[in-house]
Amino acid sequence: MPNNDWNALSQRPLSERHKNPLLLVLPFLMLMLMLFSSVTQAAAPQPAANADADKQKASYAALADILQDDKSRAELIAHLRDAAKPQSGEQQQPAAEPKTEQVSLVDGLVDTSQRYASQVMQRVEQLKETIDSGPKRVFNPERFFHALTYFLITVAVTFALFHLIRFLVSPLYKRLGRWGHHARLKEAHWYQLPASILSAFAIDIAILLLTVAAGNLFTQYVNGGSALIARQQALFLSAFAVIEFFKAVLRLIFAPNFDYLRPFPLRDKTASYWNTRLAWVSGLIGYALMVAVPIVATQINYPAAAVVNFVVMLALTLYASWLILHNRKSIHQEFNLLAERSMAFFSVILRTLGHIWHILAVSYFIVLFFLSQFDFAGSLTFMMGATLKSLVIIALGALISGLLSRWILKRITLPDDINRRYPMLQKRINSYIPGGLKILRVLVVLSVTLSLLDAWQIFNLHQWLTTEAGQQVVGGVTHILFILFFAIVSWTLLASIIEHRLALELSNGTRPSARERTLLTLFRNVLAIVICTITIMIMLSQIGLNIAPLLAGAGALGLAISFGAQTLVKDVITGVFIQFENGMNTGEYVTVMGISGTVERMTIRSIGLRDIYGVYHIVPYSSITTLSNYEREFGVYRASYRVGRDEDIDQVNAVLAEAVEALKQDESVKGSLLGEPIYQGVVELGDQSFSVRVLIRTKALEQWNVQYALDRLVKIHFQKAGISMPKQAMRVFTEEPPKAVGDGFEKP
Incomplete structure (x- = not known):
């Protein structure tokens, strides 16, 4: 549209502007004009740019006049809404769902490592620029020392109150120590020692909460009316809460002052050594990252705080690494001593930790160092939270695994009456229950591993559980365990009933017949095969395998066996008819294929005979043509x-x-x-x-x-x-030889 047309339109009365048909396309023309002008502004010559600017001004004025009138604006809005609706015959296509790419755990670890490596390089460049450029903010000594005065007062009051409360409740700690001493000497109930340890930890937490609450109340009235001072006081109280909570966990583990409240068999010197140094290192790291570095960033500038953070964390990381490597052998020996006093399952874990603990510990401080370069206070909060979560997860896992290990070693003893009626029940219980507990222990170890990965944000366990794959895995494992439990219980009950019948002694002193014992034994064997087959098939279906091809393959395999192994089929069929005819039973003396002996075993395919010389013979049913049984009536x-x-x-x-x-x-x-x-x-x-x-x-x-x-x-x-038995007699007749007479012989 020419420029004079735009001007004429703008000069019309407002009541007539909406009648112009160009009103319908005006917004689109304005948008195209703005887009074109923004794209070609740098490339267009200066005179053309000035002309376009004049046109834009006129267009803007016309659009403003249109929008100023309520009726024109309403018609414009209505037309825009009608234009936005789909035309007749057009089908509204549904929005394509965004494709979500499932990233594996390994890919996630690689991406995370690359991201952290890139951030490390950026941090190094930033530190280099900070050192070269120097501070950007003028340091104000008056403001700094004024805030420092209130800060030190808050620190002194908080620590004084904390230690005063601990001193006042020290008799309670001593009483808990005596309870732990009695529990160590086995003069009390089994739960007294854990109760004493947890009670001491609960008292530490209560003292910490009381101190933090009192500190917050103190800072509300003693802050000099400055937001900067209040913020620094809040930083200290937050760091104090986190660090003292970690120290309370250290006292829970090492108990340096009360050895009877120590959950682990550590020597006093070792416990005191590590409690002191870990508390000192954690305090320096916590107060440096959560207090000192933020104050430097506020009072001076952020780059200076980055330099302080880098230097302090590097020094503490080097010291912690030296401390760990210096005590590597001694801790290794402590792990071995602890493993010798532990059960087999924990002994393997402790010996493994004894070999790799220093690698894990050094890696821990290295990770803390790098994370602290990205986020001053947040890195320590994350590490402390992940560490505490890890300790809780490991403690719960160790407790549950320890209970399971103790139950695995225990043996259930049934009354003599039940053992007499169900001879194999006790043996089965003592084999199935430990096996099931071992499976549960493996699941506990897997759960602990996944929870540790989730605590360190390497693997999102909650998100994985909400996915289809996670639900399938958890549901499949649950169903498999239930199927195994049901199969074992069913087999135990049915086998016990059969064995009860086999061992049953009736009131008249007779026992089940040999035929009944044989049939029950065969039925027990067939029942075991059927239960195992059905259980395996259902478990495979729960895993996700399609068992239809397996069933079809089993049918084809059975057909092939029926043609290729006719002797085997003949064995089974002959054995079935022998049982139907009650030809022989277990324990009977028979003659089969010229072999005489006692039937010791009968299966669906063959029998086992023991002859008078102790030789064991296996005779297939198909080879039996004549059966001689010596025990019929x-x-x-x-x-x-x-x-x-x-x-x-x-x-x-x-x-x-x-x-x-x-x-x-x-x-x-x-x-x-x-x-x-x-x-x-x-x-x-x-x-x-x-x-x-x-x-x-x-x-x-x-x-x-x-x-x-x-x-x-x-x-x-x-x-x-005087009756004589016949004797073998033999009568021998002999003739005398002729006598010699001269040169001849004399005739007899």
Whole structure:
């Protein structure tokens, strides 16, 4: 639009301006004009720039006139809103969600390291510029010493009040020390020593809170009416609270004045040495970073404060590193002595710390040094907070792990009645509970590790727990533990019920049959396989694995086995039918494949036999064609005796009957006899003898005992009756050799 048109528009009455159609595009033209002028201002020639400036002034005046009228402004706003609405047929596209890139822990550590390295280089350059340029602010001695007077008064009053209160409550510390002494001598309850230690720490915290409150009250009235003095007093009280709290934690750990309140078995000299030096170093670092450096920054300038901070922290870091390395071997020995008096789990941790503690300690002060160069007071607050969080996390983790370790070493003893009814229950409990406690101890160690990383802001544990990955991990671990617990409890209950039935002794003194014992044993084995398989499958699904291919693969594998391992399938099927037919049971004496022995073990595929020579045989079911069981209802001893051919048959039968009658009266075997003997008489005639036979029915497996007893009696009775056993006889006929007569032989 030409410039005169803009001027004419601006000279119209306000009631007519809104009727011009150019009003609709005026804001857009103004925006384009402003954008164009801002971009081309430096590149345009000076005359053109002046002309554009005149046009802009006229346009600004016209726009101001339009906006000044309420009606015109309302119409302009309404038109802009209509223009902002989507046209018909247009579909409003949803805003694309910003893509969030998940950064791994390693990437985060690398980025953090690079950022800190860059900041360190910038800090070094800044310190160099500060030293070269000198102070930028004029030092005011009058203001400095005026503020210093009030500051020193606040320091003196605060420390005097703090030590006065500690002196007044010193009898209470001594009483707590006596309680700890009694607890050390085991003259009190187990909780008295921890209660005494925590009570002393609570008193320290109460004294600190009371002192800080009194100091704040004092500074409200004694600050000279200066905001600068009040700020410096507040800096001191904040540093005093943080440092004295850390010293209270040191007294909780080392207890230099009351050794009976010391939670760790440290010598008095060692405890006093480290308590003094750590308190001194922490005080210097705290008051330097939180008080001295901010005061220098306020009274002089920030660069000077940076120089003071760098020099002080460098000196303290070097001293702390020298102190740590100087005592490296002695602390290593203390860790080894403490490990020798600790349980195996803590012994490994303590010995490991004994080797690397100096590296961790030096790294701690180096990190504090670099952080202090970025933020004077905030670095110490962060380090103190992270340190205290770490101590609390480690203390809780050590307490829980210690309790778990003690419970792991304990063994549960059940009453004799329960052990008799459930023989394996105590053994299972003493194997499952320690295993579960060890898993919990591992989870405690992992939780402590993640919490320590979170305390030092290396890993955001809370944010990770709210993410989908964190919830899946925590939920998966929880579900897996619940599944394991349910599987172990189910197996223990079912196996105990089976073993209770196996060990059950009924009121009449009988025990479960061999068949029942065999079937229960097989069922227990099958139950163990089923529970293990189902548990593993569910655990894999909780981890996130798709078990459908595994199930399909198992089906294909089963089909392949059914074709490729037909003997194995035959073993299983034959074993099932043998059990259905009650062919044999565990503990019975059988003959299988020409091998006679006692059945010691039966599985779904084979049996285990122990013969009379002690040899253990494994026989697959598929190879069994004939099974001989000696323990089915009764046994029969077939006794055959050979006597001389010349003996009287009737006499032999009578003497044999006498021997059998004597057998019936024998106390050792008469309970094994069933029914009456069957005399079969002469059953064999030979050249030199004949045989008589008698059949005696006995209880199962008692026929051999009856044989030993009857053979002895028959021998005795035959000797008394003069009945001789057949003897092997041989008659030899010989001829005399012919006598020599002359040159020939004499004929016989």
